[in-house]
Amino acid sequence: MNARLDRIRLGRFAGTGERLARALTVASVSFGRGLLWLLAAIIVGCGIWMLLPLSRGSSAEPVKSDLKADLAAVEPAAPEDAAVVVSPTAEVPASAAADLDHLRISSQTWRRGGLGSKALVTFTLRNDNDYAVRDVEIICAFVRRDGTPLTARSRVLADTVSMKSRKTFARISVGYVNVNADQAKCSLVAARRA
Structure with a gap:
């Protein structure tokens, strides 16, 4: 061509x-x-x-108010109310309630599990009471890196902690957490005498 x-x-x-x-x-x-x-x-x-945790039709304010309500229940009872400790789930009779003043979390850490969606908390519970305690209820509040509260999860531990001793609870699943959660702070809510 x-x-x-x-x-x-x-x-x-x-x-x-x-x-x-x-x-x-x-x-x-x-x-x-x-x-x-x-x-x-x-x-x-x-x-x-x-x-990403987008609001998708609901505002973030109700989540914050729920968190404040949960955290209000975390604050230890006043000494005059020490006879009855009220948990967010049920009332505990005065004869079975434990004194939270002598029960504390001495160390705590957390990590992610379940493909990053679950919170696994490791903490040491210290019992300075003259009696053993059981059914310890904790609440863990999760916050972002900038300190903005995200969510709070509670859990009841059925184990017994002996008197004047401490017990370490390793990798306790407290539930699903937001992917943006960076820090966790766990507090005691209630306990019963063993």
Whole structure:
């Protein structure tokens, strides 16, 4: 074909057409790859968006007010109310209530478990009472890195802690936590005499 076009001096245009066709083929392959990368970026972006804690129709204020209500129950009872300790779930009779003044958490740490969605708390409970305690209820408040409260979870531990002793509870699951939780603070709510 170049021979015919060469006679009328159009051979150089025939070579240009071949180069143009090759360039269009390379461009279409590159464009297709670009579309695949764009599709992959959209899928990854949607996955990250699904994991972010967005309000989605509800404001964050009710969560904060629930957290304040839970934390109000965490504060230790006044000495005149020491006969009855009220937990957020049920009332404890005065004869079975333990004195929280001599019961404390001496050390605590937490980490994530269950693919990062559950909180596993390790803490040491110190009992300075003259009697053993059981059914210890704790509440753990989780906050963001900047100190904004996220959620609070409570748990009742059925184990017994002997008198004048301490017991370490390792990797106790307190429930699901927000992915943005950075710090946890656990407090005692209630306990019963053993």
